[in-house]
Amino acid sequence: MRQGSVESIVAGPTESWQRADPGAVQAIVEGRHGDPFAVLGMHGGGDQPLVVRTFQPGARTVRVLMDERLVTELERTHPAGFFEGPIPRHRERFAYRLRVGWSDGDRDIEDPYRFPPVLGDMDVYLLAEGTHLRLYEKLGAHPRELEGVSGTSFAVWAPNASRVSVIGDFNGWDGRRHPMRKRVEAGVWEIFLPGVEPGALYKFELLGPSGELLPQKADPFAFATERPPSTASVVHGLVDWRFEDAAWLARRRAGDHRMKPISIYECHVGSWRRVPAEGNRQLTWRELADTLVPYVAEMGFTHLELLPISEHPFEGSWGYQPIGLFAPSSRFGSPADFACFVDRCHQAGIGILLDWVPGHFPTDIHGLGRFDGTALYEHEDPRLGFHQDWSTFIYNFGRREVANFLWSNALFWLDRFHVDGLRVDAVASMLYLDYSRKPGEWIPNIHGGRENLEAIHFLRRLNELAYGEYPGIVTVAEESTAWPAVSRPVYLGGLGFGFKWNMGWMHDTLRYMSKEPIHRKHHMNDLTFGLMYAWSENFVLPLSHDEVVHGKGSLINKMPGDVWQKAANLRAYFAFMWTYPGKKLLFMGGEFGQWREWNHDSSLDWHLLDEGPYHKGLQSLVRDLNRLYREASALHELDCEPGGFEWIDCSDIEHSVIAYLRKSRDPDRFVVVVCNFTPVPRHGYRIGVPHTGLYRERVNTDAGEYGGSGVGNAGGVEAEPVASHGRPASLCLTLPPLATLILEPAASSPG
Structure with a gap:
């Protein structure tokens, strides 16, 4: 703003003019x-x-x-x-x-x-049509220059409001100062405010359809926010980061993800590691780039999956009740800091998956609920628009502007931050109109059924857009029912996801492992049933955060027995998981056997790695399993095809022993897996194999370096020309107690 003397003042009579009404x-x-x-x-x-x-x-x-x-x-x-x-x-x-x-x-x-309108005619047309794939380039707050003047343009969708104003620290939070122009064709309000710079705090003040004053609303397209519990949006604009990951993106586009090794470390960044000396504060994105990224790389994981990082008011929601869908949480730094973190992951060879929550949103008054005085983003009828389990609102997927908002948000993360995929939360709750509802508490679709037809269309179009716009990314569904073809292409009638979490496998196998070994022979079906449907979808095997909260106990504490047996059981289970068909996911802390349940308010118990051999040994095993999984094509190439798995023996119920082959497209490349789920060592145990020769013991979960007893086969066994299990050759093995062996023909193993 300028001050100074004037050069001249035009004086004299003027023509008659009309005052405002x-x-x-x-x-x-x-x-x-x-x-x-x-x-x-x-x-x-x-x-x-x-x-x-x-x-x-x-x-x-x-x-x-x-x-x-x-x-x-x-x-x-x-x-x-x-x-x-x-x-x-x-x-x-x-x-x-x-x-x-x-x-x-x-x-x-x-x-x-x-100043003239901010939005062009084509933008308004696409907004009204619900097909504007880059909404984030137009709505929200964008620092810019207009007619040679610097400032910020604001735009927000609120078709039923009778007045919308930008309020902020630049106008005393006075809604009378900057009411906006309504573009009636699309129900969008806009204005350019000169002099408003990045970092300014703002919200929208709206009057409802009848002129009633509504609660102040945060910007649905805010790219930055105040740190909770404060709730204002922050003028920021689209992140401007010069990524150096071109080589990574080129590799990402090559090949079929179903044939690639995918081992995911699931992480809640706010509690992975904290700084006790500084008030137990959380690490920033830059600090996580220096600590979490090298840790994940050294552990051999291919991907890092982050619990939702979009801004959320309640820490205890873990991010699953977001309000600022376009804003990386201010808890960990700026949007540029997050972009730097992703860039560092890619340079370390690690992909980034984000948990994404399009199914529901919280009822906080500054959020999306009754945004313009009407049920705008949600349904008016609570039988469609209110989630009883979580006390949240459900998006109206059948409203084109709402679907467009969510599609645009998904593309935003793939576009502006180069993330490698989205894990879509709570898909089952979206697919079924009667999800967690009693008779009379839901409304059937137009055909009288329970399927949410609008949500089905939304998810299919989401996947078409994501894969079409950004080849090489992946989408993963957390879907817990038997809905068919979740991970099949849309053109074949599927939902179009790349992968689906295998919740059945997780529940069955954890139930089996929780049994005392003496009782396991009565429950072998829990281990083997999953192979009946293992290729009906492209599966991820999830040992996620959901299994270590709300009184479920940690993974190691789900295992029976004393401390040694608990650790041995978990080691055997991990090796079974890493050799079972499907991609892998493990929640943080599980890799070193944290005893207590996960607590989002505190750091993982890293001190356990200095207390005895079991935790360090378990961590070493996970590292070695990841390396073998990536190295041995037989363990990942045919994860999603029945040709990649073959039982050797699943009938030794009395001894609780199973054995199987994992195979690649090359018939000479396979591994032999044998699991002994009892604490009894077994000597001279014969297993049929495809041919004679030396079989190297690539992993023995009872090895001393993992905290085991050291029982094994001295690093390898020569297969004999003795027929067994319908095969021309066999191995005579020593099976360690509560352990899994992974063996590979020496001719096909490296080195």
């Missing part, structure tokens, strides 16, 4: 006018005298400047601060500024109401 003026000063651009700014021209009108509450004087020349002083026609007046000797509109006199002096400002 008193009713319109009263509506402006009371903050009730729904079309402020029809009143404020410059009007007239040509045959009509030019008139400037402005509302400056508390101002003493307002003058109009052209360049540095003062062309007129406006008259205060309403005591609340409404000023207006003609522009003498001018017929053509021009760029002007206002010199506003306050009690502490004059300040020069740009008038927001002299």
Whole structure:
């Protein structure tokens, strides 16, 4: 804002001019006018005298400047601060500024109401149609330059509001100061505010359809926010980060993810590691880039999956009740910090998956609920629009603008932050209209069924867009029912996801492992049943955060027996998991056997790695399993095809021993897996194999380096020409107690 003397003041008589309608003026000063651009700014021209009108509450004087020349002083026609007046000797509109006199002096400002619309006609058309794939480039707050003036453009969808204003620390949070222009074709309100810079705090103030004042709303498209519990949006604009991951993105596009090794470390970044010496604070994205990224790389995981990082008001929701879908949580730094973190992951050879929550949103008053005084993002009827389990609102997937909002958000993370995929939360709750509802508490679809047809279309289109716009990414469904073809292409009638969590496998096998070994022979079906449907979907085997919270205990504490047996059971189970068909997912802390349940308010118990051999040994095993899984094509190449698995023996129920082959497309490359789920060592145990020769013991979970007893086969066994299990050769093995062996023909193993 500029101050200074004026070069000249144009004086003299002016033509007659018409003052603004008193009713319109009263509506402006009371903050009730729904079309402020029809009143404020410059009007007239040509045959009509030019008139400037402005509302400056508390101002003493307002003058109009052209360049540095003062062309007129406006008259205060309403005591609340409404000023207006003609522009003498001018017929053509021009760029002007206002010199506003306050009690502490004059300040020069740009008038927001002299600027043209922010959104182009095509943007408005696509917004109304619900097909604008880059909504985040238009809605929200965008620092920019308009007609040579720097400021910020704001745009928000609120079709049923009678007035929408931008409020913030730049206008005293006064909703009368900056009411917005409504683009009636799309129900979007917009304005350009000169002088508003990045870092400014803001919200939207809305009047509902009947003129009622609504709770102040955060920007649904905010790219940054105040740190919770504060709730204001922060002017930021789209992240500007110069990624150095071109080589990674090129590798990502190559090949079929179903044939690649995918081993995922699931992480809640706020509790992976904390800084006790500084008030138990969370690490920042930059600190996580220096610590978490090298740890995940050294452990051999291919991907890092982050629990939702979109801004969320309640820490205890773990991010699953987000409000700022376009804002990386301010708890960990700026959007640029998060972009840096992703870039560092890619440079370390690690993919990033984000947990994404399109199924529901929280009821916090500054959020999306009844955003413009109506059920805008949600359904009006609670039988469709309210989630009883989580006390949240359910998106109205059948409303094109809502679906467009969510599709655009998914593409935003893939586009602006180069993330490698999305794990979509709670898909089952989206697919079924009667999900967790009793009879009479839900509304059937148009065919009388329980399927949510709008959600099905939404998910299919989501996957079409994600894979079509960003080849090489993956989408993963957390879907817990028997819904068919979740991970089959849309053109084949599927939902189009790349993978689906195998919740059945997780529940069955954990139930089996929780049994005392003496009882396991009665429950072998829990281990083997999963092979009946293992290739009906492209599966991820999840040992996720959900299994170590809410009284379920940690993974190691689910295992029976004393400390040694618990560790041995978990080691055997991990090796079984890493050799079972399907991609892998393990929640943080499980890799070293944390005893207590996960607590989002504290760090993992890293000190356990210095206490005895079991935790360090378990961590070493997971590292070695990941390396073998990536190295041996037989363990990942045919994860999603029945040709990649073959039973050797699943009938030794009495001894609780199973044996199987994992195979690659190359018939000479396979591994032999034998699991002994009892604490009894077994000597001279014969297993049929495809051919004779030396079989190297690639992993023995009872090895001393893993904290085991050291029982095994001295690193390898020579297969004998003795037929067994329908095969021409066999291995005579020593099976360690509570252990899994992974063996590979020496001819096909490296080195």
